[in-house]
Amino acid sequence: MLTGLFQDIKISGLSVAVPTEKVPVENFNDVFGEENVFKFKEMTGVQSVSRAKPNQTASDLGYEAAVDVFKNSTISKDSIGILIFVTQKPDYRVPSTAFVLHKRLGLSENCLCFDLNLACSGFIFGLQTLLSLLKSSTSNAALLITGDTSVKTLSPHDRTMIMLFGDSGSATLVEKAKTNSEIRLSFRTDGTRFKSIVTPSGGYRNRYAPKDRVAWSDGILRSDYDTHMKGMDVFGFSITDVPLLMKDFMAAQQTTPEYYDFFILHQANNYILKQLARKLKIPIEKIPVSLDRFGNNSSNSIPLVLSDHFGNGNHGFIKIFICGFGAGLSFACGDLLLDTAVINPLVETDAYYSEAY
Structure with missing residues (x-):
């Protein structure tokens, strides 16, 4: 078990953006049959899933979350020295989508940016990476953005996944600060x-x-x-x-x-x-x-x-x-x-x- 310990660092802001569309699983009755959908709902507990628009990417949702987190925080964009974007649905193969987000958010040139290709463990893996870089650098603040639009690589015929996965993005601000607690x-x-x-x-x-x-x-x-x-x-x-x-x-x-x-x-x-x-x-x-x-x-x-x-x-x-x-x-x-x-x-x-x- 690999373990990271971080002191004098805290989470100072967290926002999440979801698409406006929520698709009830009953919408799939005609595709998979009412009985199969009912069994799926009983087993998984999923009543509806969030769905990104066709032109809406993981980074769009992450960006909106980031805009919101800055709006509700005293941390300035100029103080962000590290930006990590966790996704399995990037905008492009090249470059990393973190650079697109860096441009859109108007962050400083004195900023380290890259993507992490991770899914369901990605928030914690991303947090470990972000905190490690923050701890070992001169930066005082960092931004972790996660985003996925899973629907974009799901077969519409796949009853095991198409009713299960939703789309969203998040932004977490982290800063160095004297604190008695540990992460x-x-x-x-x-x-x-x-x-x-x-x-x-x-x-x-x-x-x-x-x-x-x-x-x-x-x-x-x-x-x-x-x-x-x-x-x-x-x-x-x-x-x-x-x-x-x-x-x-x-x-x-x-x-x-x-x-x-x-x-x-x-x-x-x-x-x-x-x-x-x-x-x-x-x-x-x-x-x-x-x-x-x-x-x-x-x-x-x-x-x-x-x-x-x-x-x-x-x-x-x-x-x-x-x-x-x-x-x-x-x-x-x-x-x-x-x-x-x-x-x-x-x-x-x-x-x-x-x-x-």
């Missing part, structure tokens, strides 16, 4: 299962795959340009490897579930959340849920839950345990004391960067 993060990786969640084509390994959708072994029509998830492999990983990491982390920190006010967990599906609660003896009321209205939002799951449930700022300081897990396979967890006053309410937007076209 502690831990990580594990299992690259032997990299094919468990994969989009086989679209990069440079499988460049000439046909784009026509054909029936795969599970009977679902896909092309190699569609994201594919081996459901049972990912499920087994989520209820076996992930709780083990969480237990090991709490043992190392000498904490128990009673120590935390809330567990902000990746919103994989409702059944997995219940399994994690059962295996770690977490009271279910300590696990806020947003997937019922927004679906699985990949790297944005953790900030989306925070904005959705604590964006009114009325909770004061909360001790939270965070955990994300998914493609890679990658899994991460951690804990921190967070002031809910820095968490902003959800922003709804259909805006996109017209200059990019």
